[in-house]
Amino acid sequence: MKLExxxxxxxxxxxxxxxxxxxxxxxKSIALIGVSGSGKSTLIRLLSGxxxxxxxxxxxxxxxxxxxxxxxxxxxVFQSHNLFPHLSLKRNITLILEKTRDKSKQExxxxxxxxxxxxxxxxxxxxxxxxxxxxxxxxxAIARALSIDPKIIFLDEPTSSLDxxxxxxxxxxxxxxxxxxxxxxxxxxxxxxxxxxxxxxxxMHEGNIHEHGTIDILDHPKTIELKEFMxxxx
Amino acid sequence: MNxxxxxxxxxxxxxxxxxxxxxxxxxxxxxxxxxxxxxxxxTDNFSFAPFIDYQNLIVRGVGNTILISxxxxxxxxxxxxxxxxxxxxxxxxxxxxxxxFTEIIYGTPMIVMIIVMAFLIGPAFNSLNRNFFGVLALIxxxxxxxxxxxxxxxxxxxxxxxxxxxxxxxxxxxxxxYIIIPQIIRVLMPPLMNNFSxxxxxxxxxxxxxxxxxxxxxxxAQSKTFAFVEGYILMWGxxxxxxxxxxxxxxxxxxxxxx
Numbered sequence: 001m002k003l004e005x006x007x008x009x010x011x012x013x014x015x016x017x018x019x020x021x022x023x024x025x026x027x028k029s030i031a032l033i034g035v036s037g038s039g040k041s042t043l044i045r046l047l048s049g050x051x052x053x054x055x056x057x058x059x060x061x062x063x064x065x066x067x068x069x070x071x072x073x074x075x076x077v078f079q080s081h082n083l084f085p086h087l088s089l090k091r092n093i094t095l096i097l098e099k100t101r102d103k104s105k106q107e108x109x110x111x112x113x114x115x116x117x118x119x120x121x122x123x124x125x126x127x128x129x130x131x132x133x134x135x136x137x138x139x140x141a142i143a144r145a146l147s148i149d150p151k152i153i154f155l156d157e158p159t160s161s162l163d164x165x166x167x168x169x170x171x172x173x174x175x176x177x178x179x180x181x182x183x184x185x186x187x188x189x190x191x192x193x194x195x196x197x198x199x200x201x202x203x204m205h206e207g208n209i210h211e212h213g214t215i216d217i218l219d220h221p222k223t224i225e226l227k228e229f230m231x232x233x234x
Numbered sequence: 235m236n237x238x239x240x241x242x243x244x245x246x247x248x249x250x251x252x253x254x255x256x257x258x259x260x261x262x263x264x265x266x267x268x269x270x271x272x273x274x275x276x277t278d279n280f281s282f283a284p285f286i287d288y289q290n291l292i293v294r295g296v297g298n299t300i301l302i303s304x305x306x307x308x309x310x311x312x313x314x315x316x317x318x319x320x321x322x323x324x325x326x327x328x329x330x331x332x333x334x335f336t337e338i339i340y341g342t343p344m345i346v347m348i349i350v351m352a353f354l355i356g357p358a359f360n361s362l363n364r365n366f367f368g369v370l371a372l373i374x375x376x377x378x379x380x381x382x383x384x385x386x387x388x389x390x391x392x393x394x395x396x397x398x399x400x401x402x403x404x405x406x407x408x409x410x411x412y413i414i415i416p417q418i419i420r421v422l423m424p425p426l427m428n429n430f431s432x433x434x435x436x437x438x439x440x441x442x443x444x445x446x447x448x449x450x451x452x453x454x455a456q457s458k459t460f461a462f463v464e465g466y467i468l469m470w471g472x473x474x475x476x477x478x479x480x481x482x483x484x485x486x487x488x489x490x491x492x493x
Binding site for chain 2: 048050051068071072074076078080082084085086095096099100128130148
């Protein structure tokens, strides 16, 4: 994908990102890493078009992320699954396909079943989110993100609310998706996953892109901050 | 040798459900025994027979209790929702108004509200329609409670869900129809039904302004039949007949609909 960040500033109560500029081409799986509060979650939300920056713009593959054409092809997986709690895992998917993607009931059902099976949830798909485990709910959220046939899938710390075993379960499921030919941008604290899955790493520090490069930078960090970060996470 | 039924009966009795059922049975028995003791102490020949002549009156009283409770329920829901909107409004004056009104209602006994409305505020509007102002008092009294019910139900749909709805491209109608309202109703129903029960019980206070609801008609019948003990028991029983099914239904909905 081609990623262009043009002079973005973003603030909630405090300024999180300040006049950020960045361009990147030809990578398919980009990891955003950094300590909590470094602005990585904000950045992934801006890249996905989920939020609009206070100032500046983001273009992905030459399309502004605020464009409907772009947003219709974005999959987003939230920190906590964020499934609609009153709908079964399957209905969480079919509702979106029927109402916003003009699929027939039958088509929606087929697509939902296909992706839930892909994430090994065939036995769980008629259950409500509260009646499945956190890992299963998060996998259903991934199936939901996939079901709209996105070009790019954004994952915002998809395992932050899970214990190590469920984390492994979810990340293994994500790795199996490599063969689908999708592009990924993700935030995670699990460095082994970054090594296995990313082809480019962006290290955020205090609202800035402090260091970036292929996964080699994890082993040979140039800046003190990334060295420090690597030491702490290990 | 034991008959085969004996061990299975023993097993059934020691199962948890059976133990809980037994506990409820004996607890209910204790309370009924107490009431029977009071009744026996207070009357020689207990009989509901004198009330047969007044059954039309009593049925009308029960009907009126249900009617004004339903009117108050709907009225206080509408007003409560309006209060919710005013409290979340950007106009500070409205926020303050609802805040102060809520505080006043919390500090006011329901009976005082009814008397003030019927005998003070009503006449100030040149109206002696005490029934209207009595019911209006019930509605006003319940509205802040209804406001809270709406507030917690609406806030139960998280910000993240709104983000997800936007992301997937639902339009405003679809968001409300398929995602927001179905969730809100599930959260709304149990406290709403609790409030309905409060209204039914509170409506008994309308007897102070001589409205012919359940409490009032039983009083009338008692003054004719002199069957006071039976009258009180009948009144009590009829209120429970209205409220207990409601609270059981509420519990069932809570269990089935919890998210």
